[in-house]
Amino acid sequence: MKQILKSCTALTLSFAFATHAFAQEAMKELGKGEGELSIVAWAGYIERGETDKAYDWVTSFEKDTGCKVSVKTAATSDEMVALMNEGGFDLVTASGDASLRLVAGKRVQPINTALIPSWSTIDERLQNAPWHTVNGTHYGTPYVWGPNVLMYNTEAFKGEAPKSWNVVFEEMTLPDGKSNKGRIQAYDGPIHVADAANYLMFHKKELGIKDPYELNEDQYKAALDVLRVQRTLAGRYWHDAMIQIDDFKNEGVVASGSWPFQVNLLKAEKLPITSVFPEEGATGWADTTMLHAESTHPNCAYMWMEHSLSPKVQGDVSAWFGTVPSVPAACKGNELLTDEGCATNGYNDFEKIKFWKTPVSKCASQSECVPYHRWVSDYIGVIGGR
Amino acid sequence: MTLAATQTILPNRPRLTGRISDFLWKHPHVLLAVLLGPPILWLGIIYLGSLFALLLQSFFSIDDFSGLINYEFTLATYKQLLSDANFDIIVRTVLMAATVTLFSALIAFPIAYYAARYARGKWKAVFYLGVMLPLWSSYLVKIYAWKLILAKEGILTWAFTKLNLLWLLDGWLSLPVIGGNSLSVSYTGTFLVFVYVWMPFMILPIQAALERVPANLIEASSDLGGTPQQTFRHVLFPLALPGIVAGSIFTFSLTLGDYIIPQIVGSSRLFIGQAVYAQQGTAGNIPLAAAFTVVPIVIMGLYLWMAKRMGAFDAL
Numbered sequence: 001m002k003q004i005l006k007s008c009t010a011l012t013l014s015f016a017f018a019t020h021a022f023a024q025e026a027m028k029e030l031g032k033g034e035g036e037l038s039i040v041a042w043a044g045y046i047e048r049g050e051t052d053k054a055y056d057w058v059t060s061f062e063k064d065t066g067c068k069v070s071v072k073t074a075a076t077s078d079e080m081v082a083l084m085n086e087g088g089f090d091l092v093t094a095s096g097d098a099s100l101r102l103v104a105g106k107r108v109q110p111i112n113t114a115l116i117p118s119w120s121t122i123d124e125r126l127q128n129a130p131w132h133t134v135n136g137t138h139y140g141t142p143y144v145w146g147p148n149v150l151m152y153n154t155e156a157f158k159g160e161a162p163k164s165w166n167v168v169f170e171e172m173t174l175p176d177g178k179s180n181k182g183r184i185q186a187y188d189g190p191i192h193v194a195d196a197a198n199y200l201m202f203h204k205k206e207l208g209i210k211d212p213y214e215l216n217e218d219q220y221k222a223a224l225d226v227l228r229v230q231r232t233l234a235g236r237y238w239h240d241a242m243i244q245i246d247d248f249k250n251e252g253v254v255a256s257g258s259w260p261f262q263v264n265l266l267k268a269e270k271l272p273i274t275s276v277f278p279e280e281g282a283t284g285w286a287d288t289t290m291l292h293a294e295s296t297h298p299n300c301a302y303m304w305m306e307h308s309l310s311p312k313v314q315g316d317v318s319a320w321f322g323t324v325p326s327v328p329a330a331c332k333g334n335e336l337l338t339d340e341g342c343a344t345n346g347y348n349d350f351e352k353i354k355f356w357k358t359p360v361s362k363c364a365s366q367s368e369c370v371p372y373h374r375w376v377s378d379y380i381g382v383i384g385g386r
Numbered sequence: 387m388t389l390a391a392t393q394t395i396l397p398n399r400p401r402l403t404g405r406i407s408d409f410l411w412k413h414p415h416v417l418l419a420v421l422l423g424p425p426i427l428w429l430g431i432i433y434l435g436s437l438f439a440l441l442l443q444s445f446f447s448i449d450d451f452s453g454l455i456n457y458e459f460t461l462a463t464y465k466q467l468l469s470d471a472n473f474d475i476i477v478r479t480v481l482m483a484a485t486v487t488l489f490s491a492l493i494a495f496p497i498a499y500y501a502a503r504y505a506r507g508k509w510k511a512v513f514y515l516g517v518m519l520p521l522w523s524s525y526l527v528k529i530y531a532w533k534l535i536l537a538k539e540g541i542l543t544w545a546f547t548k549l550n551l552l553w554l555l556d557g558w559l560s561l562p563v564i565g566g567n568s569l570s571v572s573y574t575g576t577f578l579v580f581v582y583v584w585m586p587f588m589i590l591p592i593q594a595a596l597e598r599v600p601a602n603l604i605e606a607s608s609d610l611g612g613t614p615q616q617t618f619r620h621v622l623f624p625l626a627l628p629g630i631v632a633g634s635i636f637t638f639s640l641t642l643g644d645y646i647i648p649q650i651v652g653s654s655r656l657f658i659g660q661a662v663y664a665q666q667g668t669a670g671n672i673p674l675a676a677a678f679t680v681v682p683i684v685i686m687g688l689y690l691w692m693a694k695r696m697g698a699f700d701a702l
Contacts, residue, residue, distance in 0.1 A: 182567030188654055235567035237654035243533075250537035251568060373448060373671050380664060381471030384478075384655045 026112035026137075030299050033067045037300040040083050040092040042287070043073045044321050045143070054336060055320050057313040065307075067300035084108070090295040091304060093143050095285045096131035096356045097191065103132075103139050108290040111138045115302050118309035121327050125350050131357060132288040141305045142326035144317050145286035147346040147353050148187070148195070149275040151258035151266075153248070156183070161276040165199050167255045169226050171233055174254065181233050185247060185256035188237035188383075190375040191356055194283050195257060196223040196230070198354055202280040212283065212354050214363035220370040227382045237383060248273060257282075260322035260345040281352035318345060437683075444676035455672060463673040467681070472661070472674075476681055479658040482573070483641035486580040487588075487634045493581070494588040494633065495626075501589075502596035517586045529579060529650050536575045536651060538568035566653055576652040580641050587636035595629020596622075631693045638689060642682045658682060 039046055046069070049056030058069050072089065074080045077098035084092055084107045094102055102108045113119040119127075119141070126142040133139070152162055158175040166172065168184045186192055197212035200222055209219050235251070238244035241262050247253045248266060258275065266273040289308055291301050307313060314325035315334030324345045325331060331342035346353070363369035410417040446455055447462040466472065501513045520528065534540050546555045559565040559572060566572030599622060607617040645659030656664065658678055666675035693699070 182571075235571035235653065239649075243650065246533070246537075250534065250539045251570065252538045376664060376671065377466075377471065377674070380475070380656055380661065384471055384474050386471045386474065 026110040027115060027298055027302070028112065030115050030302055033065045033300045033303060034297040035066055035068060035300070036070070037067045037091070037297050037304055038070045038072065038089045039304070040072050040074055040080055040089050042093055042321075043075070045093050045287075045317065046071045047316075047320060052320075055316055057307075057316050061304065061307045065300065065303045067297070067303060069304070081105075081107075084292060087292070087294060089292055090297050090301045091292070092290050093287045094140070094290050095287050097285075097358045099131045099140070099288050099290060100134070101358060102290060103134050107293055108139050109293045109295070111140055111291060111305070113138055116141060116306050116309070118306055118327070121309065121311075121329055123326050123328050126286070126326050129286060129355075131286060131355060132290070140288040140290035141309060143287040143289050143308060144314065144321070144323035144325055145284060145353075145355070146260055146321075146323040147277065147282045147284040147349055148257050149260060149263065149282060149346065150278050151248070151256055151263050151273060151275045153254040154272040154274055156254035161274075162255065163279055165195070165257075165278045165280050168233070168257060169196065169199055169230055171229070180255065182235050183252055183254045184230075184233050185236060185238050185244065185253050186227075186230055186234050187257055188239035190372070190379040191283070192257070193220075193223050193227065193375050193379060194354065194356070194359075196226040198283060199226060199280055210365040211363075213357050213359045214365045214369045215359070216366050216369060220374075224378060224382060227379070228386075231382055231385060262322075264322045264344070277346070277349050277352060281354065282349070283356060284346070284353035285356045315341070318342070440676050440679060442676075443672050444674075444680055446673045448671050448673055463677045466674055467677045472678075475656050475658060475661050475678075478655060479642060480685065482577065482580070482657070483638045486577060486584065486641045487637045489577075490581055490585060490588040490637045491592075491630050491634060494585060494592050495630070498589050498592035498596055498629075502593050503601075517589050520583075521586050525583070526646070528583065529647055532575075532579045532582065533570050533651050536568065536570035536578070538570070540570070542569060570651050571653050573653065576648050579647050579651050580637075580644070583647065584637040584640050587640065588630075588633035591633040591636070592626060592629040595626045595632075599625045628697045628699075631696050632699075635689065635693055639682070639686050642685065 046058060047055045048058035048069075062068060072083060074083060077095050080092055080094055080098050081101055083089060084102055085105065092098075092102070092108075099108075122142055126145070129142065132142065150162060150165060150168070152167070156174050156176045156178075160175060167174070167180055168186060172180055174180050174183075187195070193215075194212040197209055197215055197219065200207055200219070201209040201212060204222065207219050207222055209215065215223060235253070236247065238247065238256065238258075241259065244253075244256065244258060245262050245265055248256075248262075249271065260275065263273060263275040289305050291298065291305075295301055309327055311325070311327055311330040311334065314327045314330035315337040317323060318325045318330065319334065319336035319338075319341060322345055324342055324347050325337075328342075330337065331347065332339060334341070359369060359372045359375060361369055361371040410420075444463055445459050445461070446457055447460045449456045467476075497517075501510065501517075505513050535542055537543075543552070543555065546552045555569075558574070559568065564573050564577075566574070569575040569578070603621055603625070604617055607621045612620070643659050645657060645663050648655075648657045649660060658681060662675045662678045665671045665678060
């Protein structure tokens with residue numbers, strides 16, 4: 001009896017390991033759809049026309065494939081990682097500060113690009129991007145991306161675009177004759193430390209910053225000092241896009257790091273607001289559709305990844321959220337995005353963007369870097385006036 | 387005689403429900419256990435159990451190198467909690483809660499006094515409606531509305547300009563600490579919204595306490611030559627104090643834990659609730675988030691102990 005039990009246990013264990021190993025392999029071929037698909041996504045990324053009839057890229061997919069889509073929206077990258085760890089989802093639209101964590105935690109599986117016909121249409125700059133490619137293996141399809149631009153009020157700047165991020169980092173008199181004190185804003189997330197580092201990377205070469213997400217103690221301290229000056233200038237820090245829009249309208253804010261989303265909305269209201277790509281370059285985000293390691297609907301998931309790369313979907317999402325499509329073909333002839341949409345949202349600035357990623361202590365460019373959780377606690381201190 | 391005996395001592399009842407009823411009547415402690423057991427288990431496991439699990443987390447620490455939680459007993463997290471930046475957050479929140487409570491009491495007392503002593507009939511209904519009405523609308527809508535009212539280009543600035551009093555507003559905003567670029571990005575703005583939102587929780591207990599103060603005691607005080615001030619200080623105030631303290635428990639604890647108001651109206655400097663949210667949600671530093679949660683628990687523990695000594699719970 002004992003023997004039987006033992007061999008049974010061994011057998012079960014070997015099965016468990018076998019299936020585990022199997023999950024790490026990309027799928028070889030596609031079968032029929034499973035009839036269902038659940039996606040973890042940013043709010044506004046998967047629209048079925050419920051907010052605005054014109055913005056619907058789910059209904060047609062459901063009709064064509066028979067895969068019923070359910071969406072779970074998440075507000076932060078950390079929430080996405082938590083949901084994927086919990087399991088029960090097929091896909092996630094992960095930003096660069098979440099994607100590698102998911103790969104490292106083995107929560108997502110490799111993608112067989114041969115099963116996605118549209119793979120070849122993807123922007124070449126994104127095909128092997130480091131936030132979804134590890135040792136040559138792809139862990140997802142690029143969805144959309146965008147920069148953190150410098151949004152400003154054209155009246156306060158008298159029509160001349162600010163050349164540098166210094167308008168939000170240093171005290172100065174703006175072209176309208178008044179100080180920028182109390183009239184600028186900054187992003188209320190620790191990842192904003194990277195913006196300060198990016199600024200220093202350009203202006204203080206002696207610090208030797210190679211990557212704004214990989215900072216040693218000295219570089220990190222210098223970045224915090226820049227942010228401390230910024231604290232004396234900023235009335236409020238923004239984290240909710242709608243609140244920032246309101247502050248530009250009612251609070252007399254004239255310059256801030258922002259997303260094309262806010263810029264487009266304010267422009268649509270005919271307000272004197274526009275954005276610029278300063279000489280230092282900018283930080284940005286690039287999202288990847290990733291497949292859960294234990295997905296129960298992998299066929300539907302592959303179909304969605306294919307669908308998500310169609311120019312129509314790419315263009316519609318980009319028009320809705322103010323992003324740049326990962327498929328260049330989407331930039332032409334999309335009714336909602338228009339032909340200027342891509343350039344407006346930052347298509348030509350790819351090289352100047354340092355995409356978000358999670359700062360880790362074991363970094364590539366130096367021996368040891370300041371990890372993310374220190375960014376969090378120190379940024380709280382800086383905002384608190386320390 | 388036999389008849390009386392048989393009628394007094396009834397035979398055991400045959401039915402099960404009857405026997406259970408008899409048993410419980412003879413053993414009142416069992417009845418008590420049956421009735422109180424489920425709620426106590428609920429309180430003990432679901433409420434205190436999870437609270438304990440949370441507190442336990444605060445004695446772990448986060449590994450600086452990998453960012454993983456280190457499951458070993460340590461007080462390092464509490465040391466971190468008392469670091470300058472984090473201690474600032476605690477002081478800031480407690481000061482705000484105390485100020486909000488004090489001013490809520492000052493404003494609520496006359497309103498409650500009027501309602502308890504003078505409002506009659508229709509006016510009493512109007513009073514109740516007026517106090518309760520803000521509670522029926524969405525909390526978020528109210529805060530966003532206040533953000534607009536307090537904005538630099540909002541209605542308050544407009545009113546001050548029309549009244550030629552803008553210098554007053556600007557003077558106030560140029561004050562250190564409580565000032566700022568505009569009311570909606572200053573501590574003053576956060577304070578005003580807190581006072582507005584928690585006001586009903588202060589008015590209602592004070593009003594209930596004032597209703598219970600016998601009118602003849604006040605008359606007696608005047609008859610004995612007490613001035614209105616003396617009557618207030620020696621009769622009315624001590625008798626209404628339990629109500630004020632009860633109301634202050636609401637305003638104090640609600641301000642201590644709130645993380646929405648300071649996020650929308652204020653200068654982005656964190657309060658305890660926001661710090662918990664940021665440490666837990668963004669940083670993944672659950673030990674520090676748990677340690678932050680301990681702070682309001684300890685403060686409220688002390689506060690309730692003091693409130694009990696002042697007789698806030700005597701009327702319960």
